[in-house]
Amino acid sequence: MNETLSKILGGKQGAIGLAILAAFIMIVLPLGLDPFRLGLIGKYLTYAFVAVSLVLLWGNGGILSLGQGIFFGLGGYGMAMFLKLEASDPVSTAIQSTPGIPDFMDWNQLTALPWFWEPFKSLPLTILAILVVPTIFAFLIGYAMFKRRVGGVYFAIITQAIALILSILIVGQQGYTGGVNGITDLKTLLGWDIRSDSAKYVLYYVNAGLLIACILLSRYVLSSKFGMLLLAMRDKEERVRFSGYDVSNFKIFIFCLAAMISAIGGAMFTLQVGFMSPTFIGIVPSIEMVIFAAVGGRMSLIGAVYGTLLVNFGKTMFSETYPELWLFLMGGLFIAVVMFFPNGIAGIYEKYAKKVPFLRKLSEETPKAKKAEAIPAAPVETKEAGVKA
Amino acid sequence: MSNTDFVLAVEDLTVSFDGFKAVDKLNMYIDKNELRVVIGPNGAGKTTVLDLICGKTKSTAGSIKFKNRELTKLSEHEIVRAGVGRKFQTPSIYENLSVYQNLEVSYPKGRGVFGSLFFKRSDEVVAQVYKIAKEIMMEDILHTEAALLSHGQKQWLEIGMLLMQEPELLMLDEPVAGMSAKERDQTAELLNRICQNRSVIVIEHDMEFVKKIAHKVTVLHQGKILAEGAMDKVQANEKVIEVYLGH
Ligand SMILES: Nc1ncnc2c1ncn2[C@@H]1O[C@H](COP(=O)(O)OP(=O)(O)OP(=O)(O)O)[C@@H](O)[C@H]1O
Ligand SMILES: [Mg+2]
Numbered sequence: 001m002n003e004t005l006s007k008i009l010g011g012k013q014g015a016i017g018l019a020i021l022a023a024f025i026m027i028v029l030p031l032g033l034d035p036f037r038l039g040l041i042g043k044y045l046t047y048a049f050v051a052v053s054l055v056l057l058w059g060n061g062g063i064l065s066l067g068q069g070i071f072f073g074l075g076g077y078g079m080a081m082f083l084k085l086e087a088s089d090p091v092s093t094a095i096q097s098t099p100g101i102p103d104f105m106d107w108n109q110l111t112a113l114p115w116f117w118e119p120f121k122s123l124p125l126t127i128l129a130i131l132v133v134p135t136i137f138a139f140l141i142g143y144a145m146f147k148r149r150v151g152g153v154y155f156a157i158i159t160q161a162i163a164l165i166l167s168i169l170i171v172g173q174q175g176y177t178g179g180v181n182g183i184t185d186l187k188t189l190l191g192w193d194i195r196s197d198s199a200k201y202v203l204y205y206v207n208a209g210l211l212i213a214c215i216l217l218s219r220y221v222l223s224s225k226f227g228m229l230l231l232a233m234r235d236k237e238e239r240v241r242f243s244g245y246d247v248s249n250f251k252i253f254i255f256c257l258a259a260m261i262s263a264i265g266g267a268m269f270t271l272q273v274g275f276m277s278p279t280f281i282g283i284v285p286s287i288e289m290v291i292f293a294a295v296g297g298r299m300s301l302i303g304a305v306y307g308t309l310l311v312n313f314g315k316t317m318f319s320e321t322y323p324e325l326w327l328f329l330m331g332g333l334f335i336a337v338v339m340f341f342p343n344g345i346a347g348i349y350e351k352y353a354k355k356v357p358f359l360r361k362l363s364e365e366t367p368k369a370k371k372a373e374a375i376p377a378a379p380v381e382t383k384e385a386g387v388k389a
Numbered sequence: 390m391s392n393t394d395f396v397l398a399v400e401d402l403t404v405s406f407d408g409f410k411a412v413d414k415l416n417m418y419i420d421k422n423e424l425r426v427v428i429g430p431n432g433a434g435k436t437t438v439l440d441l442i443c444g445k446t447k448s449t450a451g452s453i454k455f456k457n458r459e460l461t462k463l464s465e466h467e468i469v470r471a472g473v474g475r476k477f478q479t480p481s482i483y484e485n486l487s488v489y490q491n492l493e494v495s496y497p498k499g500r501g502v503f504g505s506l507f508f509k510r511s512d513e514v515v516a517q518v519y520k521i522a523k524e525i526m527m528e529d530i531l532h533t534e535a536a537l538l539s540h541g542q543k544q545w546l547e548i549g550m551l552l553m554q555e556p557e558l559l560m561l562d563e564p565v566a567g568m569s570a571k572e573r574d575q576t577a578e579l580l581n582r583i584c585q586n587r588s589v590i591v592i593e594h595d596m597e598f599v600k601k602i603a604h605k606v607t608v609l610h611q612g613k614i615l616a617e618g619a620m621d622k623v624q625a626n627e628k629v630i631e632v633y634l635g636h
Contacts, residue, residue, distance in 0.1 A: 225508035228494045232483040239481040244469035253502045
C-alpha cells in the first residue's frame with residue numbers, strides 16, 4: 001500500500017474500523033430504520049463532526065474547547081442564510097412591506113438586506129463562507145490566546161464565554177439574525193426541495209460521506225509528524241518549544257481545523273433539519289459535544305462517532321419518557337466515563353474485544369503491529385557507519 | 390561589544406525577580422569545543438543562567454551573544470534554531486511516545502506547521518535516529534514506551550533528543566541526577582564524546598563526575614561568579630571551599 005494512503009486509512013486495523021463504521025451508517029442504519037428515525041440519525045451524525053474535531057483538539061492536542069458550538073453554529077447559520085434568501089424570493093414574500101427579504105427582517109422593520117447577507121445569495125460564496133468564516137474566527141481567537149500562552153482551564157472558560165456572548169448577540173440582533181427563533185422555514189436548495197423523503201436520503205448520504213472524509217483527513221493529520229507533535233505538546237509543551245517549534249502555531253492550526261470540521265457539521269445540520277437557531281451555539285450544546293467525544297473515547301476518531309450516536313439515542317429515549325431526568329443522567333454519565341473509562345467506548349472495545357474470538361482476530365497484534373510500523377529498520381549503510389564510528 | 394571568537398559570550402547579564410537579583414552582572418565566555426561545568430550551592434542561580442540563555446527567562450540587563458548573534462531579543466524557538474539546545478533539570482521527555490518517536494520528533498526538519506504535515510520519513514531521518522540511539526546506548530530499546538524507562542535512561546534520551554538537532558551549544562542541567570555509579574561513568578564518556586565538535590555547558594553537583602568531564606569550572610554564588618578556572622585550582626580556592634565544597 002502506498003504510504004500516504006496507508007497513513008490515511010490508519011493501516012489495516014484502522015481501515016477495518018473505518019469500513020465497519022461506514023457499513024454501519026451507510027448500509028445497516030438506512031436499511032433498518034424508517035425515514036423519520038434515519039433523519040434523527042442524520043442529525044446526530046452532524047454532531048459527530050464536532051466530536052471528531054474534539055478528538056483532534058482535546059484528545060490529541062490537550063486543548064479543551066468548551067465552545068465548539070460557536071463553529072457548528074457559524075457553519076449552520078451560513079447555510080441557513082443561503083436557504084433563507086432562496087425561500088424569500090419576491091413572489092413568495094409579496095405580502096411583506098419589503099418583499100424579497102427574509103420575513104423576520106420585515107417584522108423588524110428592516111427595509112433592505114444587510115450588507116453581510118449579500119454573499120449568501122450565491123451558493124459557491126456560501127460554501128466558501130461556511131468553511132472560511134469559522135476558520136478565520138478560530139484563527140483570531142487562537143492567535144489571541146495561544147500567542148499569549150493562555151491554555152488549559154483559562155482557554156476552556158474563554159471559549160465558553162465566547163459561545164455565550166455569540167448566542168446572546170444572535171438572540172439580541174433579531175432583525176439581522178432571526179433572534180431566538182433562529183432561521184426557519186427553509187425549503188429548497190437551488191430549487192431542490194430539501195424536505196422531501198428522497199432529498200433526506202440524499203442529504204443523509206452526503207453527510208455520512210463528508211463525515212468519513214473528515215475522519216480520513218483527521219487521520220492523515222494525526223499520523224503525520226504534526227500529530228506526533230500534538231501528543232508531545234500535550235505531554236511536555238516546554239520540551240517541544242525548546243526543541244525549536246513555535247508551539248502556538250501548531251495550536252492555532254489544530255484549533256482552526258477543528259473549527260472547520262465543526263462548521264461542516266453545522267451546515268449539514270441546517271440542510272437536514274431545516275432550520276438553525278442560537279440554541280446550538282450556547283454553553284449547553286458546546287458542553288454536550290465534549291461529552292459525546294468523551295463517551296466515544298477522546299483519542300478515537302471513530303469512537304467519537306459511536307459516542308455521539310449512543311448519547312443522543314439515550315437522550316432521545318430518556319427525554320421522551322423522563323425529560324427532567326436527562327440532564328442529571330448526562331452529567332452522571334460524563335463523570336462516570338471520566339472516572340472509570342477515560343478512553344470511552346474505544347477504550348472498552350480495546351480492552352474487552354480481545355475476549356470475543358471474532359473481534360480478537362481483528363484487534364490481535366494491534367499494539368505490536370502499530371509499534372513495529374512506527375519504527376523502521378535501521379538502514380543498512382548506517383549500521384555499518386555506526387560500527388565504524 | 391565587538392565580535393569575538395567565543396561561541397558564547399555573556400556580558401553583564403542580570404535578572405531581577407521583584408528586586409531579588411538571581412543573576413547579577415555575570416560575565417562568562419565559552420570557547421569552541423569547550424566543556425564547561427558550572428557548580429555552586431543550591432539557589433546560586435545556575436538554572437537561571439541557562440533559562441536566560443535559552444530564552445525561558447528574559448534578562449533585565451546585559452547581553453548574550455551566541456556566535457556574535459544577540460540572543461536576548463530572540464524567542465525560544467529561534468534560539469534553538471540558532472543552534473542552542475537545553476536539557477531541563479528534571480528529565481523532560483514525551484512519556485506517551487516510544488524512544489524512536491521521541492528522537493524522530495526532535496529531528497530539525499518539518500518544524501513549521503505545514504512542514505510537519507508533509508514531513509516524510511526519509512532514510513536520512515532514520516539513519517540519524519539510529520546514530521543517536523547508538524550514541525546514547527538505547528538502540529536496542531527503540532520501541533519501548535518512554536514512560537517505562539529508568540530515570541537514567543530518561544536523562545540520556547533527553548540528551549539524545551537534543552543531539553538530534555546537532556546543536557553547536559548544548560546546555561545540560563544536572564544530567565546525572567538520579568543515576569547509578571555505572572550510569573554516571575557512562576554519561577561522562579558520553580559527554581566527552583559529544584563535546585568533540587560542539588560546546589557544552591553542564592551544571593552539576595557531583596564533584597567526582599565534574600572531575601571526569603570538566604575542561605574548566607565556573608563557581609556561581611548568589612548570582613555572581615566566585616571563581617573560574619581549572620578544576621584543581623578551583624577546588625583549592627578558599628572562598629569556594631567556604632561557600633560550597635566545605636560541607
Ligand atoms: N521565576 C522566578 N521567580 C522568582 N525567583 C526565582 C525564579 N527563578 C529562580 N528564582 C530564584 O532564583 C534563585 C536561583 O535559582 P536557580 O534555580 O537558578 O538555582 P540553582 O543554582 O539552579 O539551584 P539548584 O542547585 O537547587 O538547582 C533561587 O533563589 C530561586 O528561588
Ligand atoms: Mg538548578
